[in-house]
Amino acid sequence: GAGVSQSPSNKVTEKGKDVELRCDPISGHTALYWYRQRLGQGLEFLIYFQGNSAPDKSGLPSDRFSAERTGESVSTLTIQRTQQEDSAVYLCASSFTSDLYNEQFFGPGTRLTVL
């Protein structure tokens, strides 16, 4: 009965380094979403995966950001050459399908700090 898990819970990195954030969705959930929340801002949609369909990458802020998902399981969000403005809480969510009215279940987030 585990929920969405994310690792690490906290990550401090130096500007210019690459980071990888991991998300384990709820088993059986076919849809997976990444969001970020910068200080004083709302949750910002980044990318969405649904089954084997091509992901919706329309929210990725730059080509330094990429995400992959293996089948209907784990996803990793990679940020290359991190910048200070990338500092945020990165949240992952999953849902059973991507149908309307389908509730998204969120993980606790990864707090990324870029020094």
Place this chain on the structure above:
Amino acid sequence: DQQVKQNSPSLSVQEGRISILNCDYTNSMFDYFLWYKKYPAEGPTFLISISSIKDKNEDGRFTVFLNKSAKHLSLHIVPSQPGDSAVYFCAASAIERYQKVTFGIGTKLQVIP
């Protein structure tokens, strides 16, 4: 450009009273609205939703009202309980892209015992 606005960053309410959290949106394509609740160090959890074909949806102590002409929705919690103290996010999506949910910045509710 914030398409979903929560103009009150915080709200304090006495236990037992009504809490009213407000949300405004600018995108007329939005037709599905959600409220999420977030405790510290946890991810947001879904609370209640409403589609644009309705103007009210009720679930226990929680009621969401939608005024499409004013592009305004509100969440009412009555009676408020100390366990309701959390950050509340208003969110919206459009029917042709419902996977892409736009969130407000949240309102921190404190219910005082």
